[in-house]
Amino acid sequence: MAKKLKGYTTFDIVLIVVFSLLALIMIYPIWYVIVCSFNEGTDYIAGGIYLLPRKWTGYNYLVVFSNAKLWNAYLVTISRTILGTVIALSFTTIVSYAMSRKELPFKKVIYLINIFTMFFSGGLIPFFLIIKMIGMYDTYALYLIPCMYSVYHMIILSSYFSALPEELREAAVLDGAGEWRILFTVVIPLSTPVLATVGMWIAIGHWNSFFDSMVYTQKESLMTLQHYLNRVINSTNIDAGGITLPESVVESMTAEVITFASIVVSILPVMFIFPFVSKYFEKGIMVGSVKG
Amino acid sequence: MKEKTANSVTQIRKKKWTVNRWTLLFMASLGVVFLLVFNYAPMYGIILAFKKGDYVIDIRKAIFESSWVGFKNFEKFLIDPQFKDVIVNTLCLNLLSLLINFPAPIIFALFINEVRNKTFKKTIQTISYFPYFLSWIVFGGIILNIINPQTGILSDLLMRLKLIDAPLNLGRSEYTWGVLIVTALIKGVGWGSVIYVAAIAGIDTAMYEAADIDGAGRWGKMWFITLPSIIPTITVYLILSISNLLNSGFEQIYVFQNQINLGASEVIDTYVYKYGVLNKRYSYTTAIGLLKSIISLVLLISANFISKKITGKGIY
Structure with a gap:
């Protein structure tokens, strides 16, 4: 293969071209939705908007921002993401710590009870019926309790905990520390990378969750952001939320552009946080791969 | 010497029921209680598959009091006009995904590894994670x-590129x-x-340095060093994908359906x-769910067995 400038071969050039194209395909849908959310509705219907809005407008966002249902859904999702992540991470950490200790009585049996659930499940309907039977259907607790423990996360956390140096623990034991104190003063401070990673997986799961809201709730006040978005996407009406707009604006507005503006509003927090957390994603996967 | 004392301390603690061991048991049993409610209780609910519990509003009644019907619910599914479509779609979509979506990240990783410009590589990788969020x-x-x-x-x-003459409707079933x-x-x-x-x-x-001395090219190194080195990782993920074969991403399909x-x-x-959640045919759909769980379990066990035979490595 002929060597070119800076030692780049044809192979290198092909790689760069192919990967650039792939990245373009992956990122373009996001660009597209942002661009169209700033475009007038009737003009969007005409099609052919690629890189920039043709007829700029900010009214789409005005309609979206004045929609009380969206704000309520936003609040549900934000609160469940924060509360749900804290609860799930604390609970899973406590169980994982116990599972990482060889002094745990009946460790093998308890481990088996955990592992079995990864291989066999009752299925959707029995789970749905249990949710109804214990009175969790249509309650906010539904967003926090059923997802507060995951065997998969437990395995990742406990394998990390058990790899921590034993001497630190022994020192704490000699100081008369109990298991709770060891967990909070020795284990957790030493495990921030893996805790941050698992916490982020849980948080992303909460932010994007849609299934639980759709299947286990009926109340509109409990609708999550994704569930609400799904409704907006499938609806042909515009919920203007009680604000009055100039007639020309109303006439040129369509359900599509309102959908786009709602989508952009819903992914803003993700776009803002993404640059900070994408590194953790990589790290975490490496943590997870240790057990494999 | 230090190690010896540490060991004896653990040994003593292993035998005695100290406060610490009770605490650990309490911590671990929190998880067990959770699993009993949210995983094992639904497994008990599987008995609905063999009962006449369709359309029964009172769930307690449906599970505990409705009459046994044997395998009637499974038979109903077999003669349902949608049975063939549902099974064919589930199996084919997941097989396609196993053939295309499983190897794709491996190929992506192998080639992104060959990109020399570090900044470019990092940028492409970061962009490629975004849709996952x-x-x-x-x-x-x-x-x-x-x-x-x-x-x-x-x-x-x-x-505009003159690749098609009329608008393409990808919503039609042949493109799904x-x-x-x-x-x-x-x-x-x-x-x-x-x-x-x-x-x-x-x-x-x-290993790469040794290959350089032997005069191996980039393709040679990719094929004979990089790929064989990541085979263990691939195996683990392959087995997990096979056991997941019938879980056809509900949310994705729901959106495109x-x-x-x-x-x-x-x-x-x-x-x-x-049919279960919306139409309340609880017994009928529990039976279908059970069928799915059993097939998944069989697939996992066979995949693990084959993997152990061939590569000597399984996931359990």
């Missing part, structure tokens, strides 16, 4: 607008599988590659949701 509602919602035959830009672009596979690829390939990139980063560089493509998009999960 979006929900299927959002990502699918955008894609549906892009591929809309009237207002979307995909048809417009292809027509393609749309599902391609969108899953765009959303998941970058994220899926992370694990393999990490595995490649862990390969001993001495419409009345026209139902024949190509109805899978076990969406079917169970419709």
